[in-house]
Amino acid sequence: MAEIVVEIFARVVLEAVAVVITGAIREGIKEHRSKKSIVSSQKQNRSPTKHNRAVLIAASNITFGNDCERLVNIAFKTSQTFPNIMGKYGDVHRYLCEELAKHYPNENFHIIIGQNEKFGFSIDDGQYSAEIKQDRYNVLIFTTKQNSNTKFDTHDANSQMLFKWN
Template sequence: MAGGLAELIFQVGLLAVQGAYVAMEVNHTLKSSEQKRLRHALAKKSLGRSSLNSQSSRAVLITSSSTNFGHDCERIVNIAFQTSQTFPTMMSNCSDIDQYLRKELAKRYSNEYFHIIIGDYNEFGFSVDGGEHFVEIEYDQYKVLIFSTKRNPYTKLDTHDANSQMALEWNKKY
């Protein structure tokens, strides 16, 4: 009987130690996750209002000639516009966005020449059909159209960009 009682006391003690260990683990995890949340909140606060807006905005693929091309364009449009919002000195106008998009598309589609049109969402509409590569994307108040033509070394393309110096305004309300 004494051996059984000693065993019971030992088991209760062991459970108490295990319970204390679990409680310490939970407390440490809660502190760690609370510290992470606090650091995240402070980081978000220090980024400023325009950066917070960029985290919630995403490009929306409206139509594309193929799923892969659409997703490629959607990804790089997200990168370009979020960079423009977070670091406006790096990409402050349509020309900067255009150059970045062309550079990224040329890496994957080297035999194509891409035409890129960026404008206010409510200012124009368009439709492209029958091209090998085309995509229409919306991002906040902007619309982006990208379509391709074959590269021809004998053809001189007019690269006149009517809105290349148009500054991007991220806090505009419609």
């Protein structure tokens, strides 16, 4: 009889220990999930609103168009992530001109950036042209023929305008 009582007592103690351990594990998992959701919501609150990628709408040459689309997406992503580096129209314009000049050194590029609701455009003559559209901005990149004796004017009228991502 004593053996049976000891065995029952041992089983009860083991069950109690198992319940305590299971409860502690569940509480630890709940706490971990709670911390994880707090951290993830803090990360979401800190990250700025990301806008859709810019897409190529039209191009005179698919390779040129794809190059422009890639460069515009890099510029816009950088503008959203690091507005101090590339937050103004002039910064993006300069970056696009420098990068395009590496691949097309004998061309004079003109770049027009504008908010979608404010203008539309169409370019017909030029060896290279591309129209890229993003949910907030349109970008037009094109070349023109230039007389070597004519002075090239960059006309930076809107170069100090800031991009508005939020």
